[in-house]
Amino acid sequence: MDDGMKHQDPGMYKGSAYSGYPFLMLSDPYLPNGSMSPLSNKVPVVQPSHGVHPLTPLIPYSNDHFSHGSHSPHLPADINQKQGVHRPSQTSDIPGFYPLPPSGVGQITPSMGWFPHPLMLGSGMHTTGIPHPAIVPHSGKQEMEHYDRNMKPQPEPKREKEAKKPTIKKPLNAFMLYMKEMRAKVIAECTLKESAAINQILGRRWHALSREEQAKYYELARKERQLHMQLYPGWSARDNYGKKKRRTREKQQDSNSDKLAAPADSAHRQQHDPFPDSAPLQTATGSSRLTTRCSSAPAESPTYRAASTGT
DNA sequence: ATCCCTTTGAAGCCG
DNA sequence: CGGCTTCAAAGGGAT
Numbered sequence: 001m002d003d004g005m006k007h008q009d010p011g012m013y014k015g016s017a018y019s020g021y022p023f024l025m026l027s028d029p030y031l032p033n034g035s036m037s038p039l040s041n042k043v044p045v046v047q048p049s050h051g052v053h054p055l056t057p058l059i060p061y062s063n064d065h066f067s068h069g070s071h072s073p074h075l076p077a078d079i080n081q082k083q084g085v086h087r088p089s090q091t092s093d094i095p096g097f098y099p100l101p102p103s104g105v106g107q108i109t110p111s112m113g114w115f116p117h118p119l120m121l122g123s124g125m126h127t128t129g130i131p132h133p134a135i136v137p138h139s140g141k142q143e144m145e146h147y148d149r150n151m152k153p154q155p156e157p158k159r160e161k162e163a164k165k166p167t168i169k170k171p172l173n174a175f176m177l178y179m180k181e182m183r184a185k186v187i188a189e190c191t192l193k194e195s196a197a198i199n200q201i202l203g204r205r206w207h208a209l210s211r212e213e214q215a216k217y218y219e220l221a222r223k224e225r226q227l228h229m230q231l232y233p234g235w236s237a238r239d240n241y242g243k244k245k246r247r248t249r250e251k252q253q254d255s256n257s258d259k260l261a262a263p264a265d266s267a268h269r270q271q272h273d274p275f276p277d278s279a280p281l282q283t284a285t286g287s288s289r290l291t292t293r294c295s296s297a298p299a300e301s302p303t304y305r306a307a308s309t310g311t
Numbered sequence: 312a313t314c315c316c317t318t319t320g321a322a323g324c325c326g
Numbered sequence: 327c328g329g330c331t332t333c334a335a336a337g338g339g340a341t
Contacts, residue, residue, distance in 0.1 A: 134334095170334045175319035179335065187337095195336040196316040203318040221320075237322050240333065 134169040134228065167243070168235050171228040174217035178206055 172180065179202050186198050186205070206214070228235070 170321075170332095172334060173320035176334055179318075183336075192338095194316080194338045196318080196338080199316085199318040199336080201318090206319070218320090225321080237333070238324080241323060242332080244333065 134171065134231075135166045167240060168232050170237050170240065171224045172221060174214065174221040175203075175206055177220050177224070178202065178209075178214075178217045 179199065182202055182205065183195075183198055186201050187193060190198070190201060192198050192201070
């Protein structure tokens with residue numbers, strides 16, 4: 001309720017492509033007219049060549065999966081042409097990703113027309129009746145690393161929703177959005193399958209992205225958060241806090257002497273500035289068992305900035 | 312069958 | 327307020 005919301009940018013939620021809340025696209029009466037339009041026109045539909053999240057294929061740039069050539073993100077650099085870089089409080093030039101009623105654009109509130117019954121959200125259903133990807137029904141296991149992506153609308157009484165509140169996942173951040181979009185491509189190029197390895201490559205690629213390119217995802221994530229907030233006004237990340245085993249921490253402590261500030265770096269980098277001048281990054285990622293090399297991966301291609309090559 | 316690994320970013324938690 | 331921890335995705339590998 002601070003960023004884009006007060007911008008009241010009419011174009012804010014007009015776009016359609018979105019990885020997390022595709023259902024919103026369904027009603028996407030507006031066509032992208034902004035910088036991203038060329039991206040959205042690529043029917044996100046399915047292309048789950050590798051089993052992409054059925055609800056996720058909507059990322060505007062998903063088509064990249066097919067661009068085997070090189071990562072030539074046709075993304076219009078005009079995204080920030082005006083501002084140079086994504087500026088949370090002025091990213092209005094970017095078309096939104098969530099369709100909003102022309103009347104409500106900008107002043108999105110849970111009580112808006114398109115979001116009349118927030119109560120329904122509790123059952124993992126959007127007002128449209130479409131299951132929300134961020135909502136995970138409690139199937140006994142809280143973690144649900146791989147929550148049923150095919151989860152079908154569970155017609156459970158709204159009353160019950162209170163009792164068995166589904167797990168609402170955190171909104172994806174910029175990098176997560178980027179991963180969802182590019183993972184398939186990387187897998188195809190590198191013939192890798194291990195997510196850990198893929199993620200390492202993605203991390204390098206992420207740093208290799210230009211600010212403009214990253215800006216796309218930062219804004220996507222920003223909007224996602226906003227939308228998430230609107231969809232689940234009362235939701236808080238703490239709702240899922242402690243649900244996962246914090247083995248990570250244990251490991252970190254253990255490997256503390258090994259990786260040292262590796263993980264910490266991440267924590268320190270939590271600055272809100274998406275584009276630090278001197279990107280520190282690169283934790284050497286000295287993976288022992290993971291092969292993060294891409295045979296024909298453009299990731300390490302000279303085309304990419306030295307960010308990945310580091311050193 | 313379940314957890315780990317790995318990444319970055321956002322947010323929660325705690326001192 | 328600052329630093330640390332947890333979670334988000336994800337899927338083969340390891341246990």
